[in-house]
Structures are given as C-alpha cells and as structure tokens.
Amino acid sequence: DAKTTQPNSMESNEEEPVHLPCNHSTISGTDYIHWYRQLPSQGPEYVIHGLTSNVNNRMASLAIAEDRKSSTLILHRATLRDAAVYYCILRDLNFGNEKLTFGTGTRLTIIP
Amino acid sequence: NAGVTQTPKFQVLKTGQSMTLQCAQDMNHEYMSWYRQDPGMGLRLIHYSVGAGITDQGEVPNGYNVSRSTTEDFPLRLLSAAPSQTSVYFCASSYSGLAGAVYEQYFGPGTRLTVT
Numbered sequence: 752d753a754k755t756t757q758p759n760s761m762e763s764n765e766e767e768p769v770h771l772p773c774n775h776s777t778i779s780g781t782d783y784i785h786w787y788r789q790l791p792s793q794g795p796e797y798v799i800h801g802l803t804s805n806v807n808n809r810m811a812s813l814a815i816a817e818d819r820k821s822s823t824l825i826l827h828r829a830t831l832r833d834a835a836v837y838y839c840i841l842r843d844l845n846f847g848n849e850k851l852t853f854g855t856g857t858r859l860t861i862i863p
Numbered sequence: 864n865a866g867v868t869q870t871p872k873f874q875v876l877k878t879g880q881s882m883t884l885q886c887a888q889d890m891n892h893e894y895m896s897w898y899r900q901d902p903g904m905g906l907r908l909i910h911y912s913v914g915a916g917i918t919d920q921g922e923v924p925n926g927y928n929v930s931r932s933t934t935e936d937f938p939l940r941l942l943s944a945a946p947s948q949t950s951v952y953f954c955a956s957s958y959s960g961l962a963g964a965v966y967e968q969y970f971g972p973g974t975r976l977t978v979t
Contacts, residue, residue, distance in 0.1 A: 783965055794867075794953045794970030795906065838905065842965075849894045849913075849957050850921070851968065853905030 755839045760858045763829050771824040771857055773839030778819050783842050785851070786813065786824050788835040795838065795853075798824065834861045864889050867971035869954050875977045876944040884939040884974050886954030892969075894959035895937040899923065899950040900973075906953060912937055913959050944978045951975050 756774040763769040775784065786798040799806055799813045801822070806813040812825040826833055838856040842849075870885045888895065896911035898921075908921030912931040926948060928940040937956075941948060952974045958966040 787968075792973075794955070794973055795968075796970065797967035800965055800967075849959055849966065849968065850896070850908060850911060851906075851955075852922075853898075853907070855903070855905050 755841060755854055757837070757839055757854065757857045759855070760860065762860045762862055764862050765831060766828055769826040769829045769833070769859065771826075771837050771839075771859065772821065773823070774821045775839070775841055776820045778841060779843065781843050784813065784815060784819075784822050785840045785842055786811070787838045787840065787851070787853075788833075789838070789856070790832075790835045798837070829859075829861050831861050831863065834859055866890065867954055867956055867969050869952075869971035869974050871974060872972070873975050875979065876941070877979055878944060878946060880944050882941050882944065884941075884952055884954075884976070886937045886939065886971060887935050888954075888956040888969070889935065890956065890969065891934060892956035892958055893934070894966075894968075895931065895954065895956045896921070896968075897927070897929065897937070897939045898953045898955065899948075900953065901950050909939065909952075941976075946978045949976060949978045 785800040787795040789795045799811050801813045814823045836856040836858050838853050840851050867888045893914045897909040898906035900906045907923050909927050910929040912918045915931050918929050954971040955968045957968040
C-alpha cells in the first residue's frame with residue numbers, strides 16, 4: 752500500500768486558516784486521497800476526499816498537487832472545535848474494498 | 864438514525880477471560896469493520912465484513928473472532944483476553960459499492976478495554 756507522511760503536530764491560532772500537509776510520493780493512479788479527523792475521546796470522522804481536482808465541502812478544502820505526490824487539507828477559519836488528530840489516507844478503489852490504513856496523523860492544536 | 868453504536872463503553876477483564884464487544888448500525892451499510900487504537904498510535908484494522916455471512920482478516924486479527932449474521936450487527940469476540948489487548952476498539956461502517964465508488968465511513972464512539 753502507498754504510504755503517507757504527515758507532520759506529527761501543528762499549532763494554529765483560532766480564527767486563522769490552517770494548512771495541513773500530506774506527502775504521498777508513491778501514490779498510484781487509482782488511489783483516492785481521504786482525510787479523516789479524530790476529536791479527543793471520539794471515533795474518527797470523515798472530512799473530505801479527492802482524486803485529482805481540488806475539492807471543497809462545508810468542513811474543509813482539499814488541494815491536490817498537479818503530480819498528486821502531495822496534498823493539503825485547508826481549514827479556512829479554525830475554531831477550538833477543530834483541535835484533533837488529522838489523518839491523510841490513501842485508498843485504492845480498484846479492488847472495490849473500503850479498508851482504511853491509518854498512520855499516526857497530525858495533532859492540531861488551536862491556540863485561543 | 865442512531866448511526867454506529869458500540870457497547871459497552873468501558874470494560875475491565877482479567878487475563879484469560881472472554882467477552883464480546885457489540886457493534887450495531889442502522890444505516891443499512893454493507894461494510895463493517897473493527898479497529899483497535901493503542902495510545903499515541905493510529906487505528907489498526909482487526910477484521911472486516913463486506914456483507915452478511917462474509918468476513919475477512921485485517922492487519923491484526925490474532926486473538927479475535929468475528930461473525931456477521933445480519934447486516935446490522937458485527938460483534939467482536941475476544942477468545943482469551945491478554946494484557947496486550949488493552950486498547951480502545953472502534954467499529955465502523957459504510958456502503959460498499961462498485962470499484963471506483965467512494966463512501967465515507969462512520970465510526971462508533973469506541974469501547975475502552977483494559978485487561979489486567
């Protein structure tokens with residue numbers, strides 16, 4: 752399975768944008784890029800996913816590099832509730848299965 | 864919808880005891896899975912199921928059994944608990960479609976298990 756690399760931790764001020772990077776240099780053409788986050792003492796929750804084009808939803812934006820070897824999750828205006836561990840995950844959909852392989856993620860701290 | 868529910872929330876076992884962690888979902892999802900999360904680590908896949916009657920092993924299946932007799936339920940059984948199985952266990956579910964389809968996974972709140 753292709754692997755992802757994320758910084759262990761990041762800090763950001765409240766109400767400012769946050770850019771969470773993810774490197775995936777061995778990504779294959781059929782890998783989707785998924786982001787999940789895990790709030791303290793909760794199960795992970797889906798944030799966003801994409802294949803080649805940038806994606807926006809109500810929670811965040813996903814910017815994907817043209818060569819797809821990296822991506823950035825963008826929280827446009829961080830709140831204290833966004834403090835969580837963010838996981839960048841690649842999933843190959845050629846096999847029609849839904850297995851997710853979690854790394855250790857990036858722990859995001861929001862400073863009031 | 865209640866989403867994905869897990870019981871119990873907390874459990875303490877002695878070494879050698881057996882128990883079943885319950886997981887249920889009311890979203891008619893075909894795919895269900897179990898993960899464990901050890902302190903400071905990401906989630907690791909234990910077992911998964913793509914539909915009733917079909918299960919398969921994940922990354923760390925040893926010491927655990929599963930079965931899927933209904934779409935709604937996916938219990939995880941610890942056969943003979945060991946201290947190494949102390950962890951937080953999460954159940955997840957999603958639709959399971961054709962290759963190329965993308966569905967988000969929904970996770971339960973977790974069961975915190977301690978084996979002494």
